[in-house]
Amino acid sequence: MDATLQDPLVGQVLDGRYRVDARIAVGGMATVYRAVDTRLDRVLALKVMHPTLAADGTFVERFIREAKSVARLAHPNVVQVFDQGTDGSYVYLAMEYVAGCTLRDVLRERGALQPRAALDILEPVLAALGAAHRAGFVHRDMKPENVLIGDDGRVKVADFGLVRAVDTVTNTTGAVLGTVSYLAPEQIEHGVADPRADVYACGVVLHEMLTGQKPHEGESPAQVLYKHLHEDVPPPSAAVPGLPYALDELVMSATARTPEVRPNDAVALLAQAREARAGLSEEQLDAVPPQARAQEHDNAQDRTSVIPRALAVPRPLPVNEDAGDEQVLHRTSRLESPPAAPPRRRPARGRQRLVAVVAALLVVLGVGAGVWYINSGQFTEVPPLLAKTEAQARQELKDAGLGVSVERDYSDTVERGTVIGTDPAAGARIRGNGSVTLRISRGPETVKVPDLQGYRLDKAKSVLKDSGLEPGMVTREFSDDVPKGFVIGSAPAAGTERHAGSAIALTVSQGSPVEVPDVTGEDLDEAKADLEGAGLTVEVSTERVHSEFDAGQVAAQTPDSGSEAAEGDTVTLTLSKGPEMVEVPDVVGRSVDDAKQELKAAGFKVKEDRGLLGLFGDKVKKQSVKGGDTAPKGSTITITIR
Incomplete structure (x- = not known):
């Protein structure tokens, strides 16, 4: 039986506008429906908060406030928020409807993805998050369920800012595991989340796309949380042998357990992702991981086939169309034709033939040994050393019989004292007595915040960029000393050291x-x-x-x-428009209390005139404006009491 038939909202019209047609999904915070905006005649998604949460006034207030903020975030890879409202006990959001599937559906059906597919999905996700980060938003709940893939191939991120507190995700073990698998260590340990928490979650999602499995798994949420806190995310190549080193580096950079070592925000991670893609060959991008599941059903019915190039099956090897059928069938033969039968020899020459054969074998063995020595015997493969300490890297190279030289460089993503990279790169073949250059991280390059007071806002932004920093949020304050449009100060203050690329908030004068x-x-x-x-x-x-x-x-x-x-x-x-004229009630002969009540109900103020004779009276003798006449609403009517 269709579950939507049991849902009381299906078939109803919310707020006199949104007709609920079908239930799409149920989450820990809300239920999502497909609906029609009857006013604009368009299909949209309606997200209705669960009644238990709707009863919490503080939660609803936050829900509405963040919905209004997210509605201002216009980006092609963000699910747009159109409207928000309440109808009785229902609190809802009207959002863009994306026909298609989620990344979770893709991973469930396909397992691991080709590197090209993973990057095709990751890059628009990072573009959306980057726009949000630069606008001051943090998603806090990035996971495959919140990545939507439309039938037209567009990738969109949902649930911006509309997140639940970490301690509320405690309903079922499955739901908990589904969320804690993407939490950054600082979210778990301190309950804080900045753009680098979203970067960590994206690194976990990329690992899952490349390998078909989450990096940290356990039988309970506590086990998963412990692993996030105490274990590094393993490189994807540990599960997918032969995966390019650039993808390992991308995942390990995004999922560093120390937030300061990760890229500052999704914009920085997007730059790294594009750099990694540029360094991969077509064969590496289209390599099919062993964890990928073959699609047995018709591709026309496959919901996940909408991603351009991303989830395509590997292309067959080209076939020589000019060759005949017989030639095609035998194109892998070692010989062009069957070997000719050896000529008959006289028995007297058998010993000479044996000597010749032995000599030929010796020659072949000698040549083979020489080829092996030239091609393999005297070469060693450079071991993978990324993120190892300098001492560990030196020892591994020494054990491999290789020499070591060291260069040091700044890195915003690799911890001080650990390996950024090697020359030659990991996996390269080097002569057994050769030397490998280790590039060791000095840690993040720090930049002093310049003194921007007295600069116009546009000039201050330019000075920040020239210093290796980024302009951040701008707030405006009144100032009697600083002219309008000029910088009052920055946060952090001038002279403070910050990592290169950090955002600096500016306070700008509104004048007196x-x-x-x-x-x-x-x-x-x-x-x-x-x-x-x-x-x-x-x-x-x-x-x-x-x-x-x-x-x-x-x-x-x-x-x-x-x-x-x-x-x-x-x-x-x-x-x-002038005063509103209202007919004055006739209150003569009425009791004072009744007269006052009736006049006030009509929109008038009332003044009592008792005189000496009306001190103890209780009836209205006359009124300043006769009953039935009109007077300005809000004006005063004087009643005389007898």
Whole structure:
């Protein structure tokens, strides 16, 4: 039976707009449905929060706040958020609908992927994360389930910022294992996550794509968490022999247990991924790992076949189309034709033949030994030494009979004192008495933050880039000392040492604050003159409202009077349509309490006039505006009491 038939939301219309057609998936935080926006007539995905979470006001507030933030993140590889709202007990997000499958579906059906396929998926994921990181977002929950692959081949990242706390992922063992497999050590140990936590998760996902298995597995979440904290992610080549060293280096760089050793964000990791791809041959990119599962079903029905080139089966060897059938059949024969029968010899020459055969064999053996000595015997293969300490690398080379020389260089991704690379590279053949140059990391190159105070914002950004740093978040503050548009300071402060490529936050002056004058009740021209005289810009709203002020006068202003604004900021004025005229109820002869209640309900203020004779009265003798006449809403009606 279709599970969607049992879902009470299927067939309903949320918020009078979104018709729920089918349930797509159920997660730990929400259920996702395919729905139709009846107003715009388009298919979308509707993510509805589970009722237990929707009852938590703090969680809902965070959910809404982050949804609004993510909606501003426009990137072709990010699932877009269109709308957010509530309908009774349902809290929902309306998002872009991606028809296709998830990366988890691909891995489940295909096992390990070819390097080209893995990079074809990884690069758009990093592009999406990079845009988010530079905009101040951290995903915190990168995993194959959140990578969507559309029927048109596009790769998109879902659930930006809409994450659950780590300690809430405790419902079932399977769900826990599915999440903790991608958590960075600092998320587990300290509960903190910055862009480098997303980088770590991407490294784990790449390892899984290349090998078909997660790097750390265990029978319980605790075992997996322990491995993330205390064991390095193994190089993919340990599971897939022959995998290029560049891919090992890419995975190990992204999954370094120390955050400072990893690339700073997804942009930096994307650059490394593209550099690694550029160094691989077509054969290396298209090599099929032994863990890949063959596809027995028709490729036309394969949901994962939409990835361009990525998941294609290996191409067959080319066939010589000009050759005849017989020639094709025998093209792998060692001889062009059967060997001729040896001529008959006289028995008297048999001894000479035997000597000749023995001599020929000796010659062959001698030549073979010489070839072996030239090609193999005197050569040694350079061992893989990436991420080993200098002492460990020296010992391995010594054991292999190779000499050692050392060069040192800065590295943002490799820990100080460990091997960045070798020359010749790992796997290369070198003469047995040859020497290998070790490139040892000095650790990250540090850069002093320049003093940017007094620079215009554009100039400050240029100075940061020239110094090897990146401009970060810009905040604006009022300042009586620093002109508008110029830098007040930076975080971290000038003189602080930071890794090359680090983002530096800037505080920029809005100039001296301007107090917004009160112009309500003024004519439009007069209000404009007052505001522009204070250095502010005026915008008039097209909306008109009833108010106590005459038609054409200012009924309201935004921001309110007394607020602080920067010079040149805009104040929006809403003009009055004049007072709203309301019929006055007839309250003569009514008790005072009833009369006051009825007048106030009609929108009037009430004033009592008791005089000397009405001190102890309880009835309305007359009213200032006769019943049935009209008066401005909000005006005062005086009642005389007897």
